[in-house]
Amino acid sequence: MDHRKINKVLIANRGEIAVRIIRSCREMGIRTVAVFSDADRTAMHVRYAGEAWHIGASPSSESYLNIDKIIEAAKKSRADAIHPGYGFLSENAAFSRRCREEGIIFIGPSPEAIEGMGDKITARRTMIAAGVPVVPGTTEKVTDETEATRVIMEIGLPVMIKASAGGGGKGMRLVKEESKIVSSLRGAQSEAKTAFGDDSVYIEKYIESPHHIEFQILADRYGNTVHLFERECSVQRRHQKVVEETPSPSMVPDVRARMGEYAVAAAKAAKYEGAGTIEFIMDDDLNFYFLEMNTRLQVEHPITERVVGVDLVKEQIRIAEGNPLPFSQQDLRQTGHAIECRIYAEDTDNNFMPNPGTITHITEPLGLGVRCDGYVYTGYTIPIYYDPMISKLIVWAQTREEAIERMRRALYEYKITGVKTSIKFLERIMDAPDFRSGKYNTHFIENNMKFLLAETECDLYCEDLALIAAFVDYTGKLEKVKLTMDNSTVRHGSDWKQFGRRHAAYRL
Ligand code: ADP
Numbered sequence: 390m391d392h393r394k395i396n397k398v399l400i401a402n403r404g405e406i407a408v409r410i411i412r413s414c415r416e417m418g419i420r421t422v423a424v425f426s427d428a429d430r431t432a433m434h435v436r437y438a439g440e441a442w443h444i445g446a447s448p449s450s451e452s453y454l455n456i457d458k459i460i461e462a463a464k465k466s467r468a469d470a471i472h473p474g475y476g477f478l479s480e481n482a483a484f485s486r487r488c489r490e491e492g493i494i495f496i497g498p499s500p501e502a503i504e505g506m507g508d509k510i511t512a513r514r515t516m517i518a519a520g521v522p523v524v525p526g527t528t529e530k531v532t533d534e535t536e537a538t539r540v541i542m543e544i545g546l547p548v549m550i551k552a553s554a555g556g557g558g559k560g561m562r563l564v565k566e567e568s569k570i571v572s573s574l575r576g577a578q579s580e581a582k583t584a585f586g587d588d589s590v591y592i593e594k595y596i597e598s599p600h601h602i603e604f605q606i607l608a609d610r611y612g613n614t615v616h617l618f619e620r621e622c623s624v625q626r627r628h629q630k631v632v633e634e635t636p637s638p639s640m641v642p643d644v645r646a647r648m649g650e651y652a653v654a655a656a657k658a659a660k661y662e663g664a665g666t667i668e669f670i671m672d673d674d675l676n677f678y679f680l681e682m683n684t685r686l687q688v689e690h691p692i693t694e695r696v697v698g699v700d701l702v703k704e705q706i707r708i709a710e711g712n713p714l715p716f717s718q719q720d721l722r723q724t725g726h727a728i729e730c731r732i733y734a735e736d737t738d739n740n741f742m743p744n745p746g747t748i749t750h751i752t753e754p755l756g757l758g759v760r761c762d763g764y765v766y767t768g769y770t771i772p773i774y775y776d777p778m779i780s781k782l783i784v785w786a787q788t789r790e791e792a793i794e795r796m797r798r799a800l801y802e803y804k805i806t807g808v809k810t811s812i813k814f815l816e817r818i819m820d821a822p823d824f825r826s827g828k829y830n831t832h833f834i835e836n837n838m839k840f841l842l843a844e845t846e847c848d849l850y851c852e853d854l855a856l857i858a859a860f861v862d863y864t865g866k867l868e869k870v871k872l873t874m875d876n877s878t879v880r881h882g883s884d885w886k887q888f889g890r891r892h893a894a895y896r897l
Pocket of ligand 1 (some may be wrong): 593594681
């Protein structure tokens with residue numbers, strides 16, 4: 390099969406993942422092209438890329454989801470490949486197909502593989518045929534109420550009704566009582582229709598005390614497929630990941646080995662090429678079942694990179710060029726422990742409402758074992774149009790205990806003003822006994838919400854200090870104004886400033 394060197398990559402994405410991809414390209418001597426919407430004129434990925442092309446208005450449907458505009462930018466900039474990142478067009482088979490038709494290398498799987506795994510009912514059938522254990526449930530779309538009730542009673546309550554085109558936790562309903570079957574079915578269908586334009590749903594047994602465990606895989610076009618071990622992603626809110634770690638504290642070596650083998654078998658059954666993730670759900674007795682395959686780079690990929698020592702973006706690019714994998718399964722090991730926290734611009738005390746706005750100040754954590762994949766800077770305004778994730782904070786240490794302490798330290802160092810963030814909430818997760826013990830499942834956040842949202846003495850104290858700091862800032866500005874107006878009135882402000890300094894010096 391032919392090999393084609395990639396010299397220039399267009400990144401069809403924005404935010405932290407666009408910056409992260411450009412970083413690997415720079416290290417490989419590959420030139421980069423950013424694309425941007427109106428709202429992203431001053432974005433970091435635009436500043437950091439070798440060149441940047443405007444592709445449309447702020448709503449993603451008019452820019453980052455507009456296939457024609459992106460292909461046009463790739464042609465004009467003479468990019469020979471496109472990296473889709475995650476989200477946006479990354480799991481869009483039509484985009485992968487269009488790249489192929491236009492002679493542009495898509496750094497990701499074939500359209501056929503995306504289609505096969507994007508439809509969860511088809512994916513379940515493929516996995517069953519390959520001998521991979523799937524969650525007990527239907528392998529056909531369910532539409533009729535009577536049929537749904539019959540099937541559910543056969544599987545046994547509780548069950549999950551899930552959208553076949555699902556993603557991001559949408560179109561999913563947990564059903565515990567028979568009387569709720571019909572309303573849940575209709576609810577899941579209409580949510581699926583709105584979110585994905587497809588109302589197909591299927592039914593799965595609800596796994597009690599579930600752990601979300603996923604395996605990273607890499608596959609080249611010559612039939613070599615390896616797994617890069619697991620990620621534990623059970624710290625979730627509304628079925629969305631918040632903190633991830635590897636190795637999983639609930640994993641044991643023989644289950645890891647078996648799951649890894651199934652992950653490789655699953656990728657092979659999907660005729661997969663590139664980087665992908667096989668998600669499993671595991672119960673307290675360590676029984677595990679295939680959940681779905683994500684045919685792209687995941688948000689949480691850096692923890693695997695750190696523990697296995699592989700740059701996943703570089704491997705994606707090398708595979709897309711037509712190179713064979715440079716390692717085999719026996720070459721890969723897990724070393725130490727890594728944790729990732731997703732930092733959001735959100736008001737955790739106000740039902741986690743997104744809180745975009747202008748960053749008035751940001752200090753990112755540094756030091757041994759700390760990686761901060763972000764894209765915002767002081768003075769940057771987070772647009773309202775996109776996901777409110779600010780960055781991902783990743784730490785590594787020899788042991789899980791040390792990694793938790795390092796994460797606490799890094800979160801403490803992380804200072805962002807101007808927008809509300811989830812940093813305090815994440816600090817509380819690191820302090821939660823259930824998290825520290827490693828004995829947690831996907832119910833962790835809901836079961837610990839009171840603890841995670843509680844105001845600590847320190848928070849109240851910090852709030853006082855923040856007030857004083859704001860006052861000091863205010864009087865400082867007043868002072869400058871007064872200085873230009875009348876020298877004799879300066880002393881007032883100055884006294885307050887001294888007061889503020891004396892008190893604020895405690896912690897600052
Ligand atoms: P999506 O593609 O929308 O993210 P997933 O199938 O990956 O949906 O499921 C997301 C999360 O929902 C899982 O990580 C898990 O917490 C929960 N979940 C999904 N299916 C089940 C199930 N059958 N039993 C228990 N929990 C489930």
